[in-house]
Amino acid sequence: MADRINELLEQFADVRKKMLDELSKSIIGQREVIDQILAAIFTRGHCLMVGVPGLAKTLIVSSLSRILDLPYRRIQFTPDLMPTDILGTYVLDETEPGRRNFRFVKGPIFASLVLADEINRTPPKTQAAMLQAMQEREISAGQTTYPLPDPFFVIATQNPIEQEGTYPLPEAQLDRFMFNVVVDYPSLKEEEQILSATTKGDKPELQGILSSKAILNLQKLVESVPASDHIIKYVARLVRATRPQDPSAPEITKQMIDWGAGPRAGQSLILGGKAMAAMDGRFSVAIDDIRKVAVPVLRHRLSTNFQASAEGVSTDQIIQKLLDNVPEPDLPKYERPRKA
Numbered sequence: 001m002a003d004r005i006n007e008l009l010e011q012f013a014d015v016r017k018k019m020l021d022e023l024s025k026s027i028i029g030q031r032e033v034i035d036q037i038l039a040a041i042f043t044r045g046h047c048l049m050v051g052v053p054g055l056a057k058t059l060i061v062s063s064l065s066r067i068l069d070l071p072y073r074r075i076q077f078t079p080d081l082m083p084t085d086i087l088g089t090y091v092l093d094e095t096e097p098g099r100r101n102f103r104f105v106k107g108p109i110f111a112s113l114v115l116a117d118e119i120n121r122t123p124p125k126t127q128a129a130m131l132q133a134m135q136e137r138e139i140s141a142g143q144t145t146y147p148l149p150d151p152f153f154v155i156a157t158q159n160p161i162e163q164e165g166t167y168p169l170p171e172a173q174l175d176r177f178m179f180n181v182v183v184d185y186p187s188l189k190e191e192e193q194i195l196s197a198t199t200k201g202d203k204p205e206l207q208g209i210l211s212s213k214a215i216l217n218l219q220k221l222v223e224s225v226p227a228s229d230h231i232i233k234y235v236a237r238l239v240r241a242t243r244p245q246d247p248s249a250p251e252i253t254k255q256m257i258d259w260g261a262g263p264r265a266g267q268s269l270i271l272g273g274k275a276m277a278a279m280d281g282r283f284s285v286a287i288d289d290i291r292k293v294a295v296p297v298l299r300h301r302l303s304t305n306f307q308a309s310a311e312g313v314s315t316d317q318i319i320q321k322l323l324d325n326v327p328e329p330d331l332p333k334y335e336r337p338r339k340a
Contacts, residue, residue: 006283008221013281015218018209019067025204026063027056028197029190036181036296037064037155039275041215042222045178045268046134046154048119048169048300055183057157061115068215069208071149073108074115077122079165083129087139088146104141109133112149112212116156120166127173130154134176151215171303178268179293180300218278225274227285232270233329234287238294239266241326242302242319252321256308261301268297287328295319 016038023034033049037060040047049057058074065072075086088107094100108114109130116130133139137148156177158169174180186194210218240246242260244253253260272293273285299315308318 005221005224009225009278009281009283012218012221012278015209016279022067022206022209023060023063025206027060028193029186030056030060030183033181033183034060035276035279036179036293038279039272039293040178041068041151041153042218042275042278043178043271044151044153044219045271046176047156047179047181048174048177049155049157049181049183050160051157051183052161052185053159055185057183058115058117060183061113061155061157063206065113066206067209068113069211070112070151070215072113072115073111074117075108076117077119077126079121079123081122081126083126086126086129087133087141090142104144104146106146109139110146110148112151112153114152114154116154118159119156120158120169123167124170127167127169131173131176134173149212151212151219174300175262175264177300178272179296181296182299222271222274222278225278225283225285227270227274230329230331231273231285231287231290234326235266235269235273235290237329238269238290238322238326239263241322242298250322250325252318252325256304256311256313256318258303258305261298265297265301269293272297291323294323 019038020031020034027034037047037049039045041064049060051057062072062074075081084107086107086109088105088110090102090104092100093103119127119130129139133148133152134154137150137152138145139148140146159166185191237248239261241249242253242257242265243249244257244260246253246260249260269290270285273289276289276292277283277285295316298319302315302318304313304315304318308314
């Protein structure tokens with residue numbers, strides 16, 4: 001059984017390499033961003049992508065939909081967007097002369113991969129329409145509940161520099177996102193490649209690599225990757241270190257954080273660690289896998305206070321200091337049984 005799982009993980013690592021090679025036809029750089037999005041997809045998670053305009057956030061998602069061969073919908077969030085524009089609505093049909101029936105017309109949320117573009121530009125009423133879909137993977141219309149496709153992922157984008165006419169996402173909705181992925185500027189070499197490749201007029205053709213069924217099978221494979229008690233204890237220590245009321249919290253947490261992460265953050269850390277290990281072809285989660293996903297998992301789940309703002313300390317810097325200071329649990333020592 002273990003040999004079979006190791007074989008499947010090796011195949012998974014090869015599939016991930018093929019996906020990265022295919023994405024490199026249209027996306028230059030952003031390898032860390034792509035890895036985090038793939039980790040969320042293979043663990044049934046959602047992503048919030050934050051970056052200034054022009055960094056290919058939308059292109060990354062649309063390219064992913066093509067290589068994953070999934071039904072894809074893009075919803076452009078605007079101040080006048082209504083919940084029914086996302087979920088769907090009932091219409092009155094005249095099936096026969098004199099006979100009319102209400103029929104539900106599904107909205108764009110009924111897709112496997114949904115891009116919520118500039119999600120913070122719509123009012124809270126419309127933002128709240130996404131909550132049930134993201135958590136329960138179903139929506140309610142009237143007295144009927146409709147299941148969403150499986151697999152189902154939401155990848156939302158947000159512009160961090162323009163706040164006029166925006167509505168900040170409430171903490172309850174932020175917590176629904178497994179990762180807060182920051183899309184940064186490319187390096188000099190990458191930017192030169194982007195300028196060269198995108199001004200020729202060529203449009204790369206991307207090939208589908210994974211079907212819906214294959215993604216569901218890979219999700220089961222990732223879930224089967226074991227997380228040892230050593231990993232569980234480390235994740236619990238790390239999450240509790242973000243809470244200023246916890247007796248074990250370090251001084252930086254008590255000084256600069258108003259409230260910390262909840263248990264869902266710990267779940268996301270372990271699942272993210274499993275995905276990183278599986279994509280690397282390994283059948284065990286390492287501490288480094290947890291550290292690799294810690295910043296995108298925690299950065300939107302911590303609330304810093306005025307002192308952090310006054311001293312110019314960012315959430316990412318606090319998380320990095322916690323990673324440097326939170327110790328790993330001691331490994332259990334096993335003694336050899338004495339001979340009779």
